[in-house]
Every structure is written in structure tokens, then in C-alpha cells.
Amino acid sequence: MLRLTELRLPLDHSEPALRAAAVARLGIADADLLDLQIFRRGYDARRKNAIQLVYTLDLALRNEATVLRRHQGDRHVGAAPDTTYRPVGHAPAGFARRPLVIGAGPCGLLATLLLAQMGFRPIILERGKVVRERTKDTWGFWRRSELHPESNVQFGEGGAGTFSDGKLYSQISDPEHHGRKVLEEFVKAGAPEEILYVSKPHIGTFRLVTMVEHMRRTIESLGGEYRFGSRVTDLLIDTAPDGARQVRGAALADGTVLESDHVVLAVGHSARDTFEMLERRGVYVEAKPFSIGVRIEHPQRMVNECRFGPAAGNKLLGAADYRLVHHCRNGRTVYSFCMCPGGRVVAAASEPGRLVTNGMSQYQRDERNANSAIVVGITPEQDFPGGPLAGIALQRQLEEAAFRAGGGNYHAPAQTVGDFLAGRPSTALGEVMPSYMPGVTPAALEDFLPDEAVAAIREALPAFDRQLRGFARGDGVMTGVETRTSSPVRVKRGEDRQSLNTRGLFPAGEGAGYAGGILSAAVDGIKTAEAVARSLLGASVPARAA
Incomplete structure (x- = not known):
């Protein structure tokens, strides 16, 4: 098998066009291509008016050795690697040491x-x-x-x-x-x-x-x-x-x-x-570093249009995602984490009297909101010194504060982006309806997030808006608290x-x-x-x- 990478075609190409493009790229007759398998298919959406699909193909050819010699030095043409998994061994009959x-x-x-x-x-x-x-x-x-x-x-x-x-x-x-x-x-x-x-x-x-x-x-x-x-x-x-x-x-x-x-x-x-x-x-x-923050929700339609332009809604592209990072003046890094297109924010607590958020989507990713965690990196040395389990103690402290801010009934405290940036507690929500169940309570994120995290997220949101227009829209909803980004x-x-x-x-x-x-x-x-x-x-x- 021969592997061909970085083969680019328009988003709306026909099925026969893929075979034709592979044949043309290798300079072979159509009859010499015996089999074509898609190993990877991605997309390049940097030009929204001309989105391309990007293929990696595994091809069976009649004269593979000849084609490989002709394309020697071409980093996009080579022998397909063997991806067959081979176990390291097998237990002999009657082996009694059960792990x-x-x-x-x-x-x-x-x-x-x-x-x-x-x-x-x-x-x-x-x-x-x-x-x-x-x-x-x-x-x-x-x-x-x-x-x-x-x-x-x-x-x-x-x-x-x-x-x-x-x-x-x-x-x-x-x-x-x-x-x-x-x-x-x-x-x-x-x-x-x-x-x-x-x-x-x-x-x-x-x-x-x-x-x-x-x-x-x-x-x-x-x-x-x-x-x-x-x-x-x-x-x-x-x-x-x-x-x-x-x-x-x-x-x-x-x-x-x-x-x-x-x-x-x-x-x-x-x-x-x-x-x-x-x-x-x-x-x-x-102890190891982890991150803390909140979940943010926007209309999925907005994210699709920002990422895909006229191609928003194309079935091959599906619901758009994003990945955002901002390095703050105070030395903190704020980033999006576990982005869930067309999904919902969910209650993820595992201990009574503590509140945790997470995100999920179904395979179709067809719910009205996009959500992701917006989190700030924290370290043992700077934020929770005191031993191997100090990060757990900090998580519990934040989760208990969020539980109280939400009303003590597993409703999550929520604040609009506009209110958060203005430094005022939310008393009502806007067009973006929160998906969190059992429900949300309008509040202020400052009631449970550390000051350094609040300052970092306030700086990051306008920067994210420059990368994804509408990210800092006033009625975006922020729900907390997100503490289980990784193990502490x-x-x-x-x-x-x-x-x-x-x-x-x-x-x-x-x-x-x-x-x-x-x-x-x-x-x-x-x-x-x-x-x-x-x-x-x-x-x-x-x-x-x-």
C-alpha cells in the first residue's frame, strides 16, 4: 500500500473527483489504481469562502515500487505504515496470577x-x-x-x-x-x-x-x-x-x-x-497543576457562521468547534477546554454539598448551544502549596462556594458575559438560555472564583472575541464552577x-x-x-x- 497525504479538494467535490485527484497527483493511469481507502479526512477552513477537504489516502497500485521511486523525495508520497496491533505476549494455559x-x-x-x-x-x-x-x-x-x-x-x-x-x-x-x-x-x-x-x-x-x-x-x-x-x-x-x-x-x-x-x-x-x-x-x-473556571454558552449557529461562513450547516463539516488561548498580563493563561458543539452544560458533582459543571454532546451535536470550559491554569507552587492533596482541598473549597452561590440546591450560579465584564452580579439572563440542569441562579462569578482567575478571564474574553466574533456578546452565559479539568x-x-x-x-x-x-x-x-x-x-x- 502507498500513502498519499495532503490531497486537497473543494468542500463540494463529487465522489469520483477523489479518485481522479489521486490518479492525477501520482501521474498514473486510472486502471493502475486498484483500491483507495480514506485513512484521514480533515478540513481547512482558514478561507471561509473556499473551504477545502484535506485527505490522507492509502492506495493499492499495480506498479507501486515504480511509483514510489518516481516520487522519491516527495514527503507526501510513501509506503503506508503497518498499523496492525500486535500484543506483547499471551498467558500460558492455566496461568493463575490474575491482575x-x-x-x-x-x-x-x-x-x-x-x-x-x-x-x-x-x-x-x-x-x-x-x-x-x-x-x-x-x-x-x-x-x-x-x-x-x-x-x-x-x-x-x-x-x-x-x-x-x-x-x-x-x-x-x-x-x-x-x-x-x-x-x-x-x-x-x-x-x-x-x-x-x-x-x-x-x-x-x-x-x-x-x-x-x-x-x-x-x-x-x-x-x-x-x-x-x-x-x-x-x-x-x-x-x-x-x-x-x-x-x-x-x-x-x-x-x-x-x-x-x-x-x-x-x-x-x-x-x-x-x-x-x-x-x-x-x-x-x-500535587500537579490543573485548571479552574466556568462553562460558557453561545448559540451554536453563531459559532458555525464564524468558523465556516457560507458553508455553515454543511453536513461534512458538522457543528463547528473552537480552541482559544490567551496569555494574560498577570502571567496567567486562560484557554477553552472540552468544547462541546451543539451540546449542554451538565451537573457533574460527586460529593454532597459541592457543585461542579461539565459539558456533553450527543453524536448529532444538534442542540441549540455551544459550550466550553473557560479555565485558568493554576500551580501547586503559586496557588495551593501545602502537600500532595492541597489541590483537592482547593477544589472542594471552590465547589462548596459555588454550591452556596447557586442556592444550596445544586442549581448553578450563572452570570451573563456583559454583567461579568462590567463587574456587576446578574439578576436576569438574556437571549442565550442556559442548558444546565437542574437549573441556574443569576449570581456573580466573583462569589466563588479566586480574584486572580476573575481578572484573567475578564482580560481573556475580549481577546477571544477578536478571534471568534460574538464570543464576548453580552448575553452569553457563564456557569460555574469548573474544577475537574484534570487530576490535581x-x-x-x-x-x-x-x-x-x-x-x-x-x-x-x-x-x-x-x-x-x-x-x-x-x-x-x-x-x-x-x-x-x-x-x-x-x-x-x-x-x-x-
Whole structure:
């Protein structure tokens, strides 16, 4: 196969035009092109009146070697890489050392799937419920303010990514095509095949639910075992003969003890009690930077027109997104995060008396508002000194203040952009109707955000308006508080992916501080499963890049 990149065609090109363009670009006869597959399709919208689709194609040719020689030195023509995933090994028959995986989010799910595919019969422990029961509890919270601390946006089968836009793209380097393996597994589980080739793939909440169920059935068919309602309250750790700390299993809230010398820690960024347990048990944990802010909403139609001009509404382009960054005079950086086109702002609390926002979209992205988090980066040194868990304490403080500002009933405090920029509390809202459920209370963001964050966001909004006209419109709605952008801690690991000071413990994914989003967490789960397999099978198995 030959790979051809950066092939550009007009947005409204016909289907035969793609083949014709590939033939012309390579200078071959049409009969010499035996097969054409789209590996990636993106778009270039810098010129709104002449938006182009940008293709990467894998082509089967009659005289491939001749064509490659003729285009030697052309960086857009080369041999297609082999993206086939190959596991690092397989458990021998009767292998009895079953690994434990704590957490059934994207990281834990893919780690468990890969370990099951390699024959290790893993046990996955999830503190929450199966995904459909969890969905009922979550919608009950949104509609009736009835919070279930173990079954909500943060906890339960599928992890926090289940109630999101379902974005499947990231900035991670992936030379060994682990990301491709993730996407292929998702397609097997029911995701649309387009996620394999569109430049910004997404799935949406409802499709994620059915995919998670399908993957559970696959894992169980391969000998894996799920245990729901299984909150881990302690790790069993002893001293090995060589003097090293060695994990020996996990204790659950119901008193059950499971023995294992290989434990994957794939908890999400909201597993605060787990982080507290890790610190008590002497596992090396450190504070890490994260970001805080609010959700902002605008009409999706406005965003589409700003980004795509006359092509707004084109089905191939879909609902437009954006990515904005501003470096402030006070040294802070403000940026958009987790942008959800055609979606809604959702209640994402996991602890009583605390309020958290997040965003989600369905696959169609067809609701009236666009939303994203507008957040300010904060650091342990500058903003929350005092130990590994100081970031958690700050998150709780902000969430409690937002809860009070919203009225103490899980309604979120909201302020219009115009009122925020003018420094006055909102008493009413405008044309942009907030999507947050259970509801919003007009308020002032200053009631719960730190002064430095307020000043930074006030400076950033007009700058964002210069990049995306209408961003600082007076009736845009800002809802808070957004605190769960990433984990406030990192459970440090070495090159072998094991804890720095506790052998057999494999911290992984977003909660451990090594991922941000569904795809990067899933890839980290696969790489961690490979590390577990190498450890279980012995040093004869070659290591891959970490």
C-alpha cells in the first residue's frame, strides 16, 4: 500500500473527483489504481469562502515500487505504515496470577480488554454501577437534584468520559499506533466507522453507553470478571524479600479482600478518597497543576457562521468547534477546554454539598448551544502549596462556594458575559438560555472564583472575541464552577509504569495524572496492560516505548 497525504479538494467535490485527484497527483493511469481507502479526512477552513477537504489516502497500485521511486523525495508520497496491533505476549494455559484493574473508565476498560485478549483473565473493580443504571441515576440528579455519591457523572461503568462529547482525538505521540487499536476496538463495539478516518472523531453519550456494554460482554467472554459496587478502601502492601514495597491485593468497602501482585490503578480524577488512602499507605503521590473556571454558552449557529461562513450547516463539516488561548498580563493563561458543539452544560458533582459543571454532546451535536470550559491554569507552587492533596482541598473549597452561590440546591450560579465584564452580579439572563440542569441562579462569578482567575478571564474574553466574533456578546452565559479539568495529583511511576515506591502497583490514566481525555486515557490503559503482561511473563518479553 502507498500513502498519499495532503490531497486537497473543494468542500463540494463529487465522489469520483477523489479518485481522479489521486490518479492525477501520482501521474498514473486510472486502471493502475486498484483500491483507495480514506485513512484521514480533515478540513481547512482558514478561507471561509473556499473551504477545502484535506485527505490522507492509502492506495493499492499495480506498479507501486515504480511509483514510489518516481516520487522519491516527495514527503507526501510513501509506503503506508503497518498499523496492525500486535500484543506483547499471551498467558500460558492455566496461568493463575490474575491482575486487578481498579476503575472502569476508558483507561481501566482498555487495560482490562487487552489483558483479557492476552489471556490473563483480569478482574475489574468499579465502585459505581453498570452503565444503564448509572445513566438513570445521573439523569435523576439532573432532573430532581438527587445526588448518588457512587453513581453519577464521575463514578460508574464507562467513567467520566461517558457523559461528555465523546471526543476521540488527542495530542499524544503514537508511533506504535495504540490509538488506532483503541479506535478499532470502539468500532467493533458499535462506534461509527468514520471515527477511523475523520480528523476530529467523536461519539456522543448515547453511543458510548452501548459501546461500554458491548466491551463488557467481550471482556467477560474472554475470561475477565467485573465487580460493580466494589469501592477499594485499601491496598495490601508488604515488604518483599529484597526489601521493596510490594502490592499484594486490594480491600473493598464490603470487607472483601482480593489478592493480586499486579494492580492497575485506573481511577478517575475525582477519586479523592482513593488518593487520600494512597497517601496514608505511603504510595508516592505529588500535587500537579490543573485548571479552574466556568462553562460558557453561545448559540451554536453563531459559532458555525464564524468558523465556516457560507458553508455553515454543511453536513461534512458538522457543528463547528473552537480552541482559544490567551496569555494574560498577570502571567496567567486562560484557554477553552472540552468544547462541546451543539451540546449542554451538565451537573457533574460527586460529593454532597459541592457543585461542579461539565459539558456533553450527543453524536448529532444538534442542540441549540455551544459550550466550553473557560479555565485558568493554576500551580501547586503559586496557588495551593501545602502537600500532595492541597489541590483537592482547593477544589472542594471552590465547589462548596459555588454550591452556596447557586442556592444550596445544586442549581448553578450563572452570570451573563456583559454583567461579568462590567463587574456587576446578574439578576436576569438574556437571549442565550442556559442548558444546565437542574437549573441556574443569576449570581456573580466573583462569589466563588479566586480574584486572580476573575481578572484573567475578564482580560481573556475580549481577546477571544477578536478571534471568534460574538464570543464576548453580552448575553452569553457563564456557569460555574469548573474544577475537574484534570487530576490535581500525580501518582508517580517509573519507566516500567510501576509506582516509584510500590512494586506491582501500576498507576495509569487521567486520575493518576498521565492522560487527559478518552483517547489518551485509553492509550495509557493499553500501554499499562502491556507493562503488566511483561512483568507477569518475565523479562524475556521486549519492552515497547513508554
